[in-house]
Amino acid sequence: xxxxxxxxxxxxxxxxxxxxxxxxxxxxxxxxxxxxxxxxxxxxxxxxxxxxxxxxxxxxxxxx
Numbered sequence: 001x002x003x004x005x006x007x008x009x010x011x012x013x014x015x016x017x018x019x020x021x022x023x024x025x026x027x028x029x030x031x032x033x034x035x036x037x038x039x040x041x042x043x044x045x046x047x048x049x050x051x052x053x054x055x056x057x058x059x060x061x062x063x064x
Contacts, residue, residue, distance in 0.1 A: 025031065
């Protein structure tokens with residue numbers, strides 16, 4: 001019976017620890033915007049220059 005009380009106390013302590021960690025992360029802006037950074041990669045200008053370089057390299061290989 002005593003071990004159950006110890007485990008309940010331990011689980012409550014762990015739950016409070018996770019709650020504090022979550023509230024700290026929210027206050028520091030960890031969950032502000034999760035959509036835009038992933039989309040920013042798709043629409044960046046640097047990918048256009050990389051595609052052109054890849055096409056140019058492929059054309060040079062085809063000529064050889």
